[in-house]
Amino acid sequence: MDYLRSYKNIYDQNIILMFKGELTFDLVTAMIGTLEERLEELEENRKVKKKFYNVATECIQNLYYHLDEVNADDMKVSSYDSNSALIMISARKRFYSLQTGNYIPSSKTKEIQKRLDDINAVDADELRALYKKVLAEQEFSDKGTGGLGFIDIARKTGGQKLRYKFQPVTDKVSYFTFQIRLPRLEA
Structure with a gap:
């Protein structure tokens, strides 16, 4: 019955798109197309729809462009896992939420953290x-x-802070989680 609880959680979260796995160019293109279709169904405010679509596209493309930065040998896992990414996009009543996760070289965490801070x-x-x-x-x-x-991304989220976390995987690799929220109601 755990699957029913998982389904209810996904349903309650109003998940638009959820993916975990290896990203390819064709998959990124398909995800962006699916996202556009789902936003057409969900969002009436054209300005909010455009902002969120642009932010989500930027985040998904960033994952794809930076996947090759981690060496599978440094992780002691398969190359599939090192190229694996997580994307979860949900629509709440007051905001859209987008969370991504991917492996990065630990040597880049300080640079990314400084940029985000x-x-x-x-x-x-x-x-x-x-x-x-x-x-x-x-x-x-x-x-x-x-x-x-x-x-x-920060400009388009209307003053919402960019949330992030780095979790060490090995001494050479960390897992980078990035989350943004974009208000659905324009001021």
């Missing part, structure tokens, strides 16, 4: 200025990113 420490005006500064100064990586993703 710096973003969480500023107000909306300072965030706009930071976005413009990074856009003007940053060189783009070989993955096409310039470090703007977290800033852009």
